[in-house]
Amino acid sequence: MRKYLAYYVRNFDYPLFFTYVFLCLFGLVMIYSSSMMVSIVYEDGTPDYFYRKQLLNLFVAALAFLVGAFFPYKHFSSKRLMQILLFTTFIFFIWLKIGGYEAGGSKSWINVFNLTMFQPSEFAKLFIILYFAGAFYRKSLNNPMENLEPNNIVYPILVWLAIIFFVGTETDFGAVLIISGIAVAVILASGIEFKKFLKFFAVITIFGSALIGFILLINGNEILTKNRIGRIKAFLNPFEYEGGSSYQIINGYIAIGSGGLEGVGLGQSVQKLGYLPEPQNDFIMAIIAEELGILGVIIVLGGLGFIVFRGLMIALTTKDPLARMIAAGIASWIAIQTFINLGGLSGLIPLTGVTLPFISYGGTSILLLSLAMGILINVSMYVKLERKKT
Template identity: 40%
Template sequence: MIKKILKSYDYSLILAMLLLCGFGLVMVYSSSMIAAVARWNYESDHFFQRQAIFIALGLVFFCITMFFPYRAYLNRFFIRSVVLVSILMLLALFVFGSIKGGARGWFSLFGFSLQPAEFVKLSVIIYLAAVYEKKQSYINHFGRGVLPPIIFTGFICILIILQPDIGSASIIAMIALSMVICSGLGMKNIFKLIILGAACLVAISPLLLLKWDKIFTTERISRFAGFMDPFADAGDSGFHLINSYYAIASGGLTGLGLGESVQKYGYLPESHTDFILAIISEELGIFGVLFVLVLLAFIVLKGFQVARHCEDAFGTLLAIGVSSMIGIQTAINVCGLTGLLPITGVTLPFISYGGSSMLLLMLSIGILVNISMFVKFRAVHQKSDSKPAGESTGSPATI
């Protein structure tokens, strides 16, 4: 039985994750080595060592969720605990949170920073998957089947916006939208949700006006100005985006060579986080960028394939949620550094430096791999059970 289970794991998905983590670790060192010394007075391998710790710890969490049956997450006590802990963590940030980049979104623990919003993404995915499986029989009843989970998700997004962290709130909202659309909801209710969303924006507008100075800080306004016309203020609002353009253009097809980036010498202050793909483009060219994006696309498409073949709504929606999260985060990061969207501070999955993000992603991939294993295991057993007794199934009847 154990051998059959081990054979059912999707090792291509695991390999893609490991390749991205390994490649990202190398690029974190290359992109941060100058800034670590010149900007923070650390050792040149400071961020490399910390990222290696995050990956090692993430692998432990990955192994746990990879072997832990995903259906066990449906336990009512577990779901309620996840929801309660998520809300309490977000509320605690307003009292105990540390401020970074103008947002009170981190807890400082033992020299490390923990970003609760990252883990709340997975909490929302598990919650929505569990709730919408339970509501399948009345999924198109707007009051009972649609509205309660949406209200919870909206409340979570408001708490994150008030930190303020618009990027994470936007990702959670888009993940929720993708899961709701794939939950079996009819077009009539989807249209109602659009109207409800517009009404909510109008309803919370007084709150936005009240907290305008905290949510829409000068830095955030400058990001929009830089997005609209970066060359209008090349030394301020357009500085990051223009230097991202320089990095991408300098790399060409083959790049300047690993470690040979110019833009990481202070021109891109977030070279190992938000703009790491620009450094990859500069050092390794379009082939380095394609290596990353193809592997990320493989994981996302593989996740949707797992969702398509999963026989239960919970597993299907879990796989859709995890795949959407990785795909949405990748798209926002790439669009930000290429000027297709305003810069939001969203990191590139598995590649950018960041402990909370890495732990969340490896937890999530472990769940996805577990779902994939059960899908393949069931498919193999159904196939073997459907064979006539005289076929080569390995049973005594064939000897």
């Protein structure tokens, strides 16, 4: 045990770890600052309501991080564990269909025995990384990736399509985009030839498009709601609907513009005082920009960018295809989710209600992201050991 701990300390990825910790603590401070008014008006009357809940979330997330960091990453993609997680994933989604709760326009939450609220789509993001990586890795042991064809991995693709169906019928299209992007990134990192990758991509696109069409056919009235159509109109011309669909976007612009270079000061945001709904969630970057200015935005983007860069470098430098796929999947998850969040905030894409990784308020999100970060650090340690052997 002592020998293992010594090896662990020597090979631990400290830059990645401290960046993760910094972002979590920075997010905690900004959750407190951005949610003070919401906490007083809508919750229990104390300004630290969301801060206290996120602090508890971080303690639980720290345990998840330790599990991911200390257990060898190959265990997380083992066939037995994947079977258990696959069963658990679909139990969550069936539970969601029977008794899910709606928040932010999506029925994407389940009440776990009155103890906490849980979002299955967040669980599905990490699951699809581990499941695809494990499935491709086991296939490559008997048949090199260069020889694989789309029909060789029909089962994983069917699992992915089933998850997309459940998440799509929740009307959580932000999660659909992230899970789809993750699947493509893992396949691309598997070592497959580019021509065959295009075949996989074509198969996924065809089946995915057909599935989305089917979801719209059976659930179109719930998906194409007045609110969602309004978001698309707001994206196309936000200032035409500033009193309605564009209300949140316009107030986000005002917050960003008010911050300027240096910001108005921590805790001094005006837009969080009832103008910007739920500022501690997907619009938290607007409050960061208003209070801390461009410097605050650069700090957050720099931290997230470093994690993504580190993950991609781990994927590019390892010889182990399983490690490569897991690292690329986690890095792509954080990159895609960050882009969707900031794209909606800045008006580059329609709003989807996706949170900013490590920064926004949310228990399920920080729990699964922390577990993913632990696994990524575990993979990083393996890559360091791999280099020492060569």
